[in-house]
Amino acid sequence: MNKAFVKESDEDGDDDLAPENVRLPPGTKNYITTEGYNKLRAEFTRLMNEERPEVVQIVSWAASNGDRSENGDYLYGKKRLREIDRRMRFLTKRLEIAEVVDPSTQPNKDQVFFGATVVYSDKAGEEFRVTIVGVDEAEPLLGKISWISPVARALTKAREGDTVVLRTPAGMDELDILEISYPEPSREQK
Numbered sequence: 808m809n810k811a812f813v814k815e816s817d818e819d820g821d822d823d824l825a826p827e828n829v830r831l832p833p834g835t836k837n838y839i840t841t842e843g844y845n846k847l848r849a850e851f852t853r854l855m856n857e858e859r860p861e862v863v864q865i866v867s868w869a870a871s872n873g874d875r876s877e878n879g880d881y882l883y884g885k886k887r888l889r890e891i892d893r894r895m896r897f898l899t900k901r902l903e904i905a906e907v908v909d910p911s912t913q914p915n916k917d918q919v920f921f922g923a924t925v926v927y928s929d930k931a932g933e934e935f936r937v938t939i940v941g942v943d944e945a946e947p948l949l950g951k952i953s954w955i956s957p958v959a960r961a962l963t964k965a966r967e968g969d970t971v972v973l974r975t976p977a978g979m980d981e982l983d984i985l986e987i988s989y990p991e992p993s994r995e996q997k
Contacts, residue, residue: 831942831955836906838921838954843944844907851898854891862888901943911992919962919987921954926986927962934985939963958982 831837839847862884869881910922919925924938937952939962945953952959961973965984973980 835955837901837904837941837943838908839905839941839943840922841907841909843941844902844905847898847902847905847943851895851902854895854898859888859891859895862891905941905943909992911990913989916989917966917987919965919984922989923962924988925962925984927982927984929983930981937962 865880866884866888869875869878869884872878872881875881908921910920913920913922919939921939924936926934926936928934935950937950937958939954939959940951942953942955945951945956947956954960954963957975958973961971961982962984965971967984967987969984971982971984973982
């Protein structure tokens with residue numbers, strides 16, 4: 808069918824399912840921790856092996872009931888199936904380009920890099936604890952910030968005792984680095 812007659816764009820819109828619509832900057836790698844990678848794989852597996860077959864079964868049952876135009880189970884099921892398929896395409900793309908980084912193997916543990924947990928204070932003296940993670944695993948309310956976020960970029964390469972400048976829409980802020988830590992290597996790595 809000609810695209811003039813349907814509501815589709817040339818882009819598949821899979822990036823719309825990124826956390827808070829975060830897209831990777833052009834030319835950058837999709838850094839992710841082992842934990843984050845495993846969570847994305849688990850979500851993909853759950854969608855593929857549990858949710859999708861369940862929804863397909865419901866749609867199939869609803870379709871067998873006859874008139875589909877006013878069949879809520881059928882209409883909702885088809886919509887949910889499209890959402891699941893779109894999320895699975897997104898996860899497939901992200902997992903394919905993922906570059907898994909194990910922060911516990913970081914040689915420069917006295918500096919802030921990907922995977923570091925940093926305790927810092929701002930000008931007002933308020934303390935914050937953040938862990939720098941991949942864009943697909945960032946959860947700012949839980950203290951997990953993306954490595955491309957302004958705070959992470961300001962902190963990167965800093966050492967304990969350093970003061971870094973953070974540019975915000977409200978102006979400049981100074982962050983004092985109080986503590987840097989990395990996860991311990993697992994037993995298999997020792």
